[in-house]
Amino acid sequence: MIILNVTNLNTLPYLKFQADNIFTGTEMLGSNSVLITDEKGIIEDIIDKKDAGENIQKHVGIISPGFINCHCHLELSHLKGVIPEHTGMVDFILQILEKRASPQELIQDAIEKAEAEMIANGIVAVGDICNTTNTINQKKKGNIYYHNFIEISGFVPQSAQERFDAGLDIYNEFATHFPNNSTLVPHAPYSVSNDLFELLSDTSKNKISTIHNQESKEENEFFEQGIGDFTRLYKVLGIDISFFESQHKTSLASIAHHLTKASKTILAHDTFTSSSDVEILKSISGNTKTQFYFCICVLANKYITRSFPNQALFEKNLSNIVLGTDSLASNHTLNLLTEIEFMKNKFSTLSDVDLLRFATNNGASALGIENKYGSFKRGKQPGIILIDKYLKSPKSLISTK
Numbered sequence: 001m002i003i004l005n006v007t008n009l010n011t012l013p014y015l016k017f018q019a020d021n022i023f024t025g026t027e028m029l030g031s032n033s034v035l036i037t038d039e040k041g042i043i044e045d046i047i048d049k050k051d052a053g054e055n056i057q058k059h060v061g062i063i064s065p066g067f068i069n070c071h072c073h074l075e076l077s078h079l080k081g082v083i084p085e086h087t088g089m090v091d092f093i094l095q096i097l098e099k100r101a102s103p104q105e106l107i108q109d110a111i112e113k114a115e116a117e118m119i120a121n122g123i124v125a126v127g128d129i130c131n132t133t134n135t136i137n138q139k140k141k142g143n144i145y146y147h148n149f150i151e152i153s154g155f156v157p158q159s160a161q162e163r164f165d166a167g168l169d170i171y172n173e174f175a176t177h178f179p180n181n182s183t184l185v186p187h188a189p190y191s192v193s194n195d196l197f198e199l200l201s202d203t204s205k206n207k208i209s210t211i212h213n214q215e216s217k218e219e220n221e222f223f224e225q226g227i228g229d230f231t232r233l234y235k236v237l238g239i240d241i242s243f244f245e246s247q248h249k250t251s252l253a254s255i256a257h258h259l260t261k262a263s264k265t266i267l268a269h270d271t272f273t274s275s276s277d278v279e280i281l282k283s284i285s286g287n288t289k290t291q292f293y294f295c296i297c298v299l300a301n302k303y304i305t306r307s308f309p310n311q312a313l314f315e316k317n318l319s320n321i322v323l324g325t326d327s328l329a330s331n332h333t334l335n336l337l338t339e340i341e342f343m344k345n346k347f348s349t350l351s352d353v354d355l356l357r358f359a360t361n362n363g364a365s366a367l368g369i370e371n372k373y374g375s376f377k378r379g380k381q382p383g384i385i386l387i388d389k390y391l392k393s394p395k396s397l398i399s400t401k
């Protein structure tokens with residue numbers, strides 16, 4: 001470890017960054033602080049300006065660690081602008097099923113462009129949902145860190161093993177290239193049978209998992225009363241769900257006992273997650289090693305249902321909130337700052353520091369990559385981005401490689 005002082009700061013090849021503010025991943029430092037990295041952007045220290053010597057890059061705005069997008073579906077990028085807004089959840093799902101097939105060339109082109117868009121917007125790591133192997137080629141380039149969540153669905157209990165085996169084939173292809181950052185995961189409470197949850201829960205043991213959670217009010221309605229738009233979904237799909245019996249509990253309360261084995265589980269959306277749902281998760285965390293993260297995707301909520309999480313969700317869970325863009329099928333852009341900007345207006349109790357922390361430190365912790373990403377601690381290489389002081393227009397100053 002090198003102790004930094006004025007002499008070696010001027011002779012060794014350090015990079016020095018100063019701005020109106022430096023956001024460290026957890027707190028905001030003012031313009032008197034200078035971030036010191038080596039040539040590759042590995043963090044050395046944050047020191048006072050008067051001790052930093054010469055050749056300081058001065059920037060207007062906020063310097064931050066690169067952003068972590070905890071919920072995306074890169075493979076759906078070719079559906080940008082294809083599905084109309086405000087259809088509600090069930091019709092959105094039906095349209096995805098109907099329209100997702102496309103020539104491989106178009107799919108690959110859209111994936112490449114969407115990744116470039118994320119990089120341009122300061123995103124350095126992504127929790128990415130995969131139903132196909134379509135994103136493997138792009139991910140092999142190593143431009144962004146991905147945790148691949150290979151997603152399985154199947155609500156009919158008799159199909160559990162068959163669905164599991166099909167998902168396992170896709171998982172094995174990902175695991176060949178990305179053995180440490182691929183997990184088989186359930187799609188959502190309303191699309192996974194108990195039998196399939198059981199098969200999945202063992203494979204997620206001590207790994208990082210995710211599930212779509214309470215994205216629409218109809219999801220809770222289906223579980224609490226056995227009625228509503230999800231019964232229409234299965235009718236349209238020609239799937240007999242007469243076996244299904246409501247437990248008169250919310251969707252999360254009905255399936256939470258399947259979420260006990262992963263080391264971390266990212267719950268995506270949480271639009272209709274109540275305080276009592278959160279209490280159920282807390283008691284699971286108290287009895288197991290599982291940690292839960294709430295991944296907020298407000299612009300996808302706006303696109304599909306125009307419903308948003310309850311502000312109360314944020315109040316007690318600030319260290320467990322992370323952000324996601326969802327896919328270009330339900331968002332106009334893959335940009336966490338646009339999500340932050342919207343949340344800033346929507347949820348008055350959240351500070352800039354809270355919002356930036358969701359996008360950096362918390363996201364890195366949710367994806368288990370805090371040894372490299374999410375904050376400006378010595379030895380990390382989190383990428384350095386510049387944001388203007390109004391939290392718009394992110395720009396990469398230095399990458400993570």
Ligand SMILES: [Zn+2]
Binds near residue numbers: 073129268
């Ligand atoms: Zn999603």
